[in-house]
Amino acid sequence: MNALLTVAGQEIRAGIRNRWVVATTLILAALALSLVLLGSAPAGTTGASPTAVVVVSLATLSIFLVPLIALLLSFDAVVGEAERGTLLLLLAYPVARWQVVLGKFVGHTAILALATVVGYGAAALLLFLRDAAEPGDWAGFAGLIGTSILLGAAFVALGSLASIAVRERATAAGLAVALWLVFVLIYDSALLGLLVVDQGQVVSGGLFDALLLLNPTDVYRLINLTGSGAASLLSGMSAPGEADQLSTKLLYGALCAWILVPLGLGVLVFSKRQP
Structure with a gap:
């Protein structure tokens, strides 16, 4: 455990x-604060806070x-060290390979978590000072x-897996x-095209729900945009398919699986990799 924390x-x-x-x-804080300052215009017409x-x-x-x-944080976590020649030095220390993978994952996730809490927390503080939030x-x-x-941890795990699986930093x-293009842009477009072509003949509500769980960004979207009445109203979304199944x-279990599965695969692949 000490070695893992040292790597992190x-x-x-x-x-x-x-x-x-x-x-x-700074990026996350600027985004959040700009939305607080400029993004509340629709509230007057929707009745939402x-x-x-x-x-x-x-x-x-x-x-x-x-x-x-x-992904930018994690894509060169292992392959970058291999190209710089520091991976051999790291593995020469009394540290297990799984500790290297998990330590880098923990370190990158901690950076992202700190940025998210501070950046989005600044927006929450501004909302509090402006008395623009209701208790609920x-x-x-x-x-x-x-x-x-x-969500960030899931993509850190995916980026780490990519870094372990290849031999060159450019790759x-x-x-x-x-990975970003597929999960953020292409997957939903392909799913929409499938629904248009299928016309409800094969892709039922239950199958559609299962397909959504195969994308971590869709799981994140469902949690935050269909979790409450106000969010559903503003986003124009309701729980798809058979809502009681999701x-x-x-x-949350699906989002955690998107962290654990790539991370486990990364540990497995790295354990067999020659530095």
Whole structure:
């Protein structure tokens, strides 16, 4: 455990030296604060509170931004060290390979979590100072922060797996871009095209729900944009398919699986990799 924390601490220190922590925090804070200042205009017509509007807006934009930041943090976690020749030195220390993978994952996730809490927390503080939030809105905002961290962790795990599976940093970068394009842009477009072609003949409500669970960004979207009446009203979404099959526990479980499965595969592949 000490070795794991040492590796994680090294990644955090590297993130501080490389300005990743500051840059990520500033990006998320600027996004969140701009939405607080400019994004509450629809509240007057929908009757929803400004906080609900901010939660929906942040959740929508986080789907694009958080996975990208997570992949940029993690795509060269292993392959970058291999190219620089420091991976052999790291493995020469009394540290297990699984500790290397988990330590880097913990370090990168901690950077992203810190940036998310501080960045989105600044927006929450501004909402509090402006007295723009109702008491029931804070649970939704806290859920947004928590699920954003989980979404980031899922893509950190995917980026780490990509970094372990290839031998060149350029290949890992291309794979990271491909992962972002597939999960953030292409998957939903392909799913929509499938629904149009199928016309409800094969893809039933239950199968559609299962297909949504195969994309971590869709799981995140369902948690934050269909979790409350205000969010559903503002986002124009309702629970798809058979709503009772997609309980909150199932959605959170699916998001956690998107963290654990790539991470487990990364540990397995790295255990067989020659430095």
